[in-house]
Amino acid sequence: EIVMTQSPATLSVSPGERATLSCRASQSVSRKLAWYQQKPGQAPRLLIYGASTRATGIPDRFSGTGSGTEFTLTISSLQSEDFAVYYCQQDYHWWTFGQGTKVEIK
Amino acid sequence: QVQLVQSGAEVKKPGSSVKVSCKTSGDTFSSTAISWVRQAPGQGLEWMGRIIPVLNMAKYAQKFQGRVTITADQATSTVCMEVRGLRSEDTAIFYCARDTGDSNGNYFEGFDYWGQGSLVTVSS
Numbered sequence: 727e728i729v730m731t732q733s734p735a736t737l738s739v740s741p742g743e744r745a746t747l748s749c750r751a752s753q754s755v756s757r758k759l760a761w762y763q764q765k766p767g768q769a770p771r772l773l774i775y776g777a778s779t780r781a782t783g784i785p786d787r788f789s790g791t792g793s794g795t796e797f798t799l800t801i802s803s804l805q806s807e808d809f810a811v812y813y814c815q816q817d818y819h820w821w822t823f824g825q826g827t828k829v830e831i832k
Numbered sequence: 833q834v835q836l837v838q839s840g841a842e843v844k845k846p847g848s849s850v851k852v853s854c855k856t857s858g859d860t861f862s863s864t865a866i867s868w869v870r871q872a873p874g875q876g877l878e879w880m881g882r883i884i885p886v887l888n889m890a891k892y893a894q895k896f897q898g899r900v901t902i903t904a905d906q907a908t909s910t911v912c913m914e915v916r917g918l919r920s921e922d923t924a925i926f927y928c929a930r931d932t933g934d935s936n937g938n939y940f941e942g943f944d945y946w947g948q949g950s951l952v953t954v955s956s
Binding site for chain 2: 727758760762764769770771772774775776779781782813815817820821822823824825826
């Protein structure tokens with residue numbers, strides 16, 4: 727099983743600032759990586775697939791980079807609605823998720 | 833318009849089984865796959881398995897192989913997941929989610945639509 731490790735567990739950021747979230751795979755997953763956002767009491771929401779392609783309707787302040795084992799999700803200027811938990815997911819060999827990064831208000 | 837509507841909350845005894853349903857709309861049933869994802873309280877996401885309804889082909893994560901069965905009913909455009917031998921640690925929200933990948937999971941472009949979640953509580 728491919729293990730996904732996200733860091734940090736919690737990220738404290740002020741509104742308007744940039745947030746950088748990391749995701750590492752236990753082996754290369756090429757660019758087969760997706761990112762999701764989850765708010766309390768809601769289902770996850772797809773943000774990014776293929777490491778860098780934004781899903782339909784996702785604002786361009788969300789961007790994904792990386793390949794192989796190291797990936798980054800950047801939120802360029804945090805809005806109030808962006809405070810949530812973010813998960814990465816590999817789809818190189820079926821699917822496994824990281825444990826999540828909580829982005830909280832500083 | 834794509835919608836995934838799941839069945840309601842359940843309370844089950846340890847050792848029993850639960851069946852959770854996910855009714856699809858739009859062209860989901862005929863052209864995509866449906867996965868089930870588990871989320872224990874305060875925890876992360878865990879992929880359990882998937883079915884391509886039009887092929888009636890199911891694939892399970894190794895951890896759940898033999899304890900979980902996913903089925904599809906074309907007449908009602910509904911996908912169901914049954915979990916047997918429930919334990920307290922199975923207490924979780926179960927989500928169904930759609931993807932457009934092929935039978936091997938290739939051409940995956942994310943789980944783009946999700947159900948609202950079904951809470952299953954396992955307690956004696």
